[in-house]
Amino acid sequence: MGVEGGMKCVKFLLFFFNFIFWLCGLALIVLGILVQVAIHNTFMIQDVSASVAPLVIIIVGIVIFFIAFFGCCGAWKENHCMVTTFAILLFLLILVEIAAAIAGYHFRGRITEVVQNSLTEMITRYNNSTDEFRKAVDNLQKDLTCCGANSSSDWRNFMPDGNSVPDSCCVNITAKCGVGAMLIPSKVHQEGCHTAMELLLKENIMWVIVAVVVIAVLQILGIVFSCLLMRGIRSGYEVM
The missing domain is CATH 1.10.1450 (Cd81 Antigen, Extracellular Domain; Chain: A)
Structure with missing residues (x-):
C-alpha cells in the first residue's frame, strides 16, 4: 500500500497525542482545584462568578482524562466510529473551553470590585x-x-x-x-x-486562561490527526 507508511505515522501520532492529552487532562484537574482553593479558601471570596472558570476547567479536565483513553483505543483498533466520536467530542470540548476562557477573562476584569467587596466583608465578619x-x-x-x-x-x-x-x-x-x-x-x-490580593488573583486566572489556550491548540491537532486517520480508514487502507 502506497500510503500505509503515512497512515501508520498518523496512527501513532494520534496515539501519542492522546497520551499527552491524558496528561493535560490530569494537569487541568490539578490546576482547576488549585485555583479554586486559592480563590475560596485562602481568600474566602464568595462571588459566584469567581468559581465559573476553575470549575469548568476541572470538569473539562475530567472529561479529557477519559476521552483521551477512548481516543487511544480508537486509534489503536483503527475503529472509524470511535475515531469520529473522539473528534466530535474534542470539538465540543473546545467550545466549552472557549466559554471558560471568556468567563475567566470576564472575571479578571471584575477582580478589583470582587476583591474590595470580599475584603470589606472579611473585616466586618471578623x-x-x-x-x-x-x-x-x-x-x-x-x-x-x-x-x-x-x-x-x-x-x-x-x-x-x-x-x-x-x-x-x-x-x-x-x-x-x-x-x-x-x-x-x-x-x-x-x-x-x-493590591497584593488583586495581583495574586490575576496571576491565578491568567494561568487558567493560558492552560485553556494550550489545551485547545493540542485538541485542534488531535482533530486534524483524527480526520486524517478517518480518511485513511474510510478509504480502505489497512493501517497496521
Whole structure:
C-alpha cells in the first residue's frame, strides 16, 4: 500500500497525542482545584462568578482524562466510529473551553470590585465569626504582609478604642502587638491587602486562561490527526 507508511505515522501520532492529552487532562484537574482553593479558601471570596472558570476547567479536565483513553483505543483498533466520536467530542470540548476562557477573562476584569467587596466583608465578619474564619483572615494578612482592605485604618471598629488591629497585622507578630498600634508604621503594616490580593488573583486566572489556550491548540491537532486517520480508514487502507 502506497500510503500505509503515512497512515501508520498518523496512527501513532494520534496515539501519542492522546497520551499527552491524558496528561493535560490530569494537569487541568490539578490546576482547576488549585485555583479554586486559592480563590475560596485562602481568600474566602464568595462571588459566584469567581468559581465559573476553575470549575469548568476541572470538569473539562475530567472529561479529557477519559476521552483521551477512548481516543487511544480508537486509534489503536483503527475503529472509524470511535475515531469520529473522539473528534466530535474534542470539538465540543473546545467550545466549552472557549466559554471558560471568556468567563475567566470576564472575571479578571471584575477582580478589583470582587476583591474590595470580599475584603470589606472579611473585616466586618471578623469579630463575630468562627475561629477558622478568623484564622484564615489572619493567614491572609500574614502571607501578604498587609493590614485591612486598603489600609490598617479599616480595622477601626475592631476594638472599642478604635486604634487597634489584629495581631496578624503586626510587623513582628506577638501577643496583643496590635493593641493601640493601628497607625504606627514600625509596629503595624499600613498597606491594605487589596493590591497584593488583586495581583495574586490575576496571576491565578491568567494561568487558567493560558492552560485553556494550550489545551485547545493540542485538541485542534488531535482533530486534524483524527480526520486524517478517518480518511485513511474510510478509504480502505489497512493501517497496521
